[in-house]
Amino acid sequence: MAMAMALRRLSASIDKPLRPFFNAPSLYYMSSLPNEAVYEKEKPGVTWPKQLNAPLETVDPEIADIIELEKARxxxxxxxxxxxxxxxxxxMQAVGSIMTNKYSEGYPGARYYGGNEYIDMAETLCQKRALEAFRLDPEKWGxxxxxxxxxxxxxxxxxxxxxxxxxxxALDLPHxxxxxxxxxxxxxKISAVxxxxxxxxxxxxxxxxxIDYDQLEKSATLFRPKLIVAGASAYARLYDYARIRKVCDKQKAIMLADMAHISGLVAASVIPSPFEYADVVTTTTHKSLRGPRGAMIFFRKGVKGINKQGKEVLYDYEDKINQAVFPGLQGGPHNHTITGLAVALKQATTxxxxxxQEQVLSNCSKFAQTLAAKGYELVSGGTENHLVLVNLKNKGIDGSRVEKVLEAVHIAANKNTVPxxxxxxxxxxxxxxxPALTSRGFVEEDFVKxxxxxxxxxxLAVKIKAETTGFLQASIPSYFTLYLCLLPYACYSTYVASMIFFFFEVPVFNTFVNIVMGIRSSEGKS
Known part of the structure; x- marks a missing residue:
C-alpha cells in the first residue's frame, strides 16, 4: 500500500507514468523502458538476475539464520x-533500500558522479531535518x-x-x-588521536x-589547548557547558561538544543543549537519537564577531570540516544510512x-534510586541523564564478572572503568x-524489577568469586563451554539455569553444569 501510494505520487509529478519496480511473477526488475525491453525473454546463459532478486533465505541461509538468532537474542x-x-x-526500511546502490562522492549539487539528483534530494532533506530537530537557525549553523x-x-x-x-x-577515559x-x-598512545x-x-x-571544573581551568591555563572536548561516554551528570565555554574563551580554544550519547535527549529538549555554547557539535545517530548507525557534525557559520577595524569576522569551519570529511578522510557517503537518518530526524520532532525521551529520564532516575536503596554506590551519587554508572568495589566484585553473569541470563550491560x-x-x-528498554515500552515499575x-x-557473582579460585583465568573457559552446551536448549535450559542462579547456592549450580555436560556427552555418543 505504501509503495503504491509513493508510486502514484511520483507518477503524478512526471509526464510519463512509472510502472512498479518489480514484476512479481518473474521477480525481474522493471523500469520505464519500453515493454518489449522489460519483458524480454531470458537470454541463454544469463542467469544472474535470478540471484539478484532471490530472497536472503534462498541466497544465504547461514546469514539468514544468524540474523534470526540475533533477532531472538x-x-x-x-x-x-x-x-x-x-x-x-x-x-530500517530506508537503510535497506536501493539507496545503497548509488555512488555519490562530493556534496549535493557538486558530485563527482552523474545520476545523483535523488541522492541530492535525500541528503539535502536530511540536513534540513537535522537543523530542525535541534532547533538551529540555518543562517548560523550548518x-x-x-x-x-x-x-x-x-x-x-x-x-x-x-x-x-x-x-x-578532554575527559579522561577511566573517568x-x-x-x-x-x-x-x-x-x-591508545587512540590514534x-x-x-x-x-x-x-x-x-x-x-x-x-567533573572538576576548577582543576580543568587550572590545567588549561598551563596546557593551553587549541580545542576542548565537552562530551563523555560514561558520565551520568549534565555538562556545565557555560563553564567550559568560559575556559575556551580564556584560552582562545575551540569548544567541541560531543553529544553522541545524549543527542536524543537534546533533540527532545529534556536536557540542556550544547548548541548555545559550542563552536562545533558532533553526535552519533544510533544511540538515544534512535536512528541508523552514522554520525553528524554541526558547525557554526556566518558572523563570528567584529574585529578592531569594525569589520565582520566570519566563521571558517564549514569548508574546512566538509573538506576533512570528503575528500580528506572519506570517499563516497553511505546514502542508505543518510536516508534512514532523515527518517529518524523526522521522528525526533514528534x-x-x-x-x-521524558520516560527515558524518568526510568533512569527510578532505576538509580532503586539501586541506591539496595546499597549500590553510584558514581556521582545518581543520574541526570539516560545512564547510571555503578561502582562495585564496595561489593567486593568487579564489572567483568558481573557482566558475564548478566549475559548468562540474557541481560546485556557492560563493564566500565570508574575513578x-x-x-x-x-x-x-x-x-x-x-533508552533501549524504554523503546520497548518499559516504565518505572519495570526498572524496579x-x-x-x-x-x-x-x-551470585560475589558467591562464585568466594567459592572458586582464579575465576577469570580458570573458570571462564568452562563457563563458555557451559554456554555452548546450553545453546541447543536456549529457551528452556537457560531459564532453568537462571532460576538456579537466583535461588540456589553455587554447588547446586555446579551440579546443574555436570548434568548438562552429561546430556551433551551422551548425545555425542548416540
Missing part, C-alpha cells in the same frame, strides 16, 4: 547498554551528515580545525571519557563524582518522541542505561 533479553537502542521499522560513525567524525573535526601536534583537552577524545596511558595530537585529560573530583581503576579489562564498574535482577546477578 534482542527480543528475549534485556538491553541495558546505554549506547544501544532499537531503531524503527521505517528507518551540518555534515556524511560521517560514517562517531569516532571518525571527531577525528574529522580535529584534522579540519587543528594542525598536527596541536593540543586537545567517563571516550577513546576518540585522545586517550593514552603513561606508556602507550593521541598519536597525531598532544592530549591532556581533565578528570572527575573523585569525592563527588562530578510529540511521541518527546514523551519517549581509581588501573585496568580497563577488569574494571570496577558496570554501565547501564534506559530490572534492578532486582541486577542485584541477584551481583550477589
Amino acid at each position: 534482542q527480543w528475549k533479553g534485556l538491553e541495558l547498554i546505554p549506547s544501544e537502542n532499537f531503531t524503527s521499522v521505517s528507518v 551540518v555534515n551528515v556524511q560521517p560514517l560513525s562517531g569516532s571518525p567524525s571527531n577525528f574529522q573535526v580535529y584534522t579540519a580545525l587543528l594542525k598536527p601536534h596541536d593540543r586537545i583537552m 567517563g571519557g571516550h577513546l576518540s577524545h585522545g586517550y593514552q596511558t603513561d606508556t602507550k 593521541s598519536i597525531f595530537f598532544e592530549t591532556m585529560p581533565y578528570r572527575l573530583n573523585e569525592n563527588t563524582g562530578y 510529540p511521541e518522541y518527546k514523551a519517549y 581509581g581503576d588501573v585496568s580497563a579489562m577488569v574494571p570496577g564498574g558496570i554501565r547501564m542505561g534506559t 530490572v534492578a532486582e535482577y541486577f542485584d541477584a546477578a551481583v550477589n
Whole structure:
C-alpha cells in the first residue's frame, strides 16, 4: 500500500507514468523502458538476475539464520547498554533500500558522479531535518551528515580545525571519557588521536563524582589547548557547558561538544543543549537519537564577531570540516544510512518522541534510586541523564564478572572503568542505561524489577568469586563451554539455569553444569 501510494505520487509529478519496480511473477526488475525491453525473454546463459532478486533465505541461509538468532537474542533479553537502542521499522526500511546502490562522492549539487539528483534530494532533506530537530537557525549553523560513525567524525573535526601536534583537552577515559577524545596511558598512545595530537585529560573530583571544573581551568591555563572536548561516554551528570565555554574563551580554544550519547535527549529538549555554547557539535545517530548507525557534525557559520577595524569576522569551519570529511578522510557517503537518518530526524520532532525521551529520564532516575536503596554506590551519587554508572568495589566484585553473569541470563550491560581503576579489562564498574528498554515500552515499575535482577546477578557473582579460585583465568573457559552446551536448549535450559542462579547456592549450580555436560556427552555418543 505504501509503495503504491509513493508510486502514484511520483507518477503524478512526471509526464510519463512509472510502472512498479518489480514484476512479481518473474521477480525481474522493471523500469520505464519500453515493454518489449522489460519483458524480454531470458537470454541463454544469463542467469544472474535470478540471484539478484532471490530472497536472503534462498541466497544465504547461514546469514539468514544468524540474523534470526540475533533477532531472538534482542527480543528475549534485556538491553541495558546505554549506547544501544532499537531503531524503527521505517528507518530500517530506508537503510535497506536501493539507496545503497548509488555512488555519490562530493556534496549535493557538486558530485563527482552523474545520476545523483535523488541522492541530492535525500541528503539535502536530511540536513534540513537535522537543523530542525535541534532547533538551529540555518543562517548560523550548518551540518555534515556524511560521517560514517562517531569516532571518525571527531577525528574529522580535529584534522579540519587543528594542525598536527596541536593540543586537545578532554575527559579522561577511566573517568567517563571516550577513546576518540585522545586517550593514552603513561606508556602507550591508545587512540590514534593521541598519536597525531598532544592530549591532556581533565578528570572527575573523585569525592563527588562530578567533573572538576576548577582543576580543568587550572590545567588549561598551563596546557593551553587549541580545542576542548565537552562530551563523555560514561558520565551520568549534565555538562556545565557555560563553564567550559568560559575556559575556551580564556584560552582562545575551540569548544567541541560531543553529544553522541545524549543527542536524543537534546533533540527532545529534556536536557540542556550544547548548541548555545559550542563552536562545533558532533553526535552519533544510533544511540538515544534512535536512528541508523552514522554520525553528524554541526558547525557554526556566518558572523563570528567584529574585529578592531569594525569589520565582520566570519566563521571558517564549514569548508574546512566538509573538506576533512570528503575528500580528506572519506570517499563516497553511505546514502542508505543518510536516508534512514532523515527518517529518524523526522521522528525526533514528534510529540511521541518527546514523551519517549521524558520516560527515558524518568526510568533512569527510578532505576538509580532503586539501586541506591539496595546499597549500590553510584558514581556521582545518581543520574541526570539516560545512564547510571555503578561502582562495585564496595561489593567486593568487579564489572567483568558481573557482566558475564548478566549475559548468562540474557541481560546485556557492560563493564566500565570508574575513578581509581588501573585496568580497563577488569574494571570496577558496570554501565547501564534506559533508552533501549524504554523503546520497548518499559516504565518505572519495570526498572524496579530490572534492578532486582541486577542485584541477584551481583550477589551470585560475589558467591562464585568466594567459592572458586582464579575465576577469570580458570573458570571462564568452562563457563563458555557451559554456554555452548546450553545453546541447543536456549529457551528452556537457560531459564532453568537462571532460576538456579537466583535461588540456589553455587554447588547446586555446579551440579546443574555436570548434568548438562552429561546430556551433551551422551548425545555425542548416540
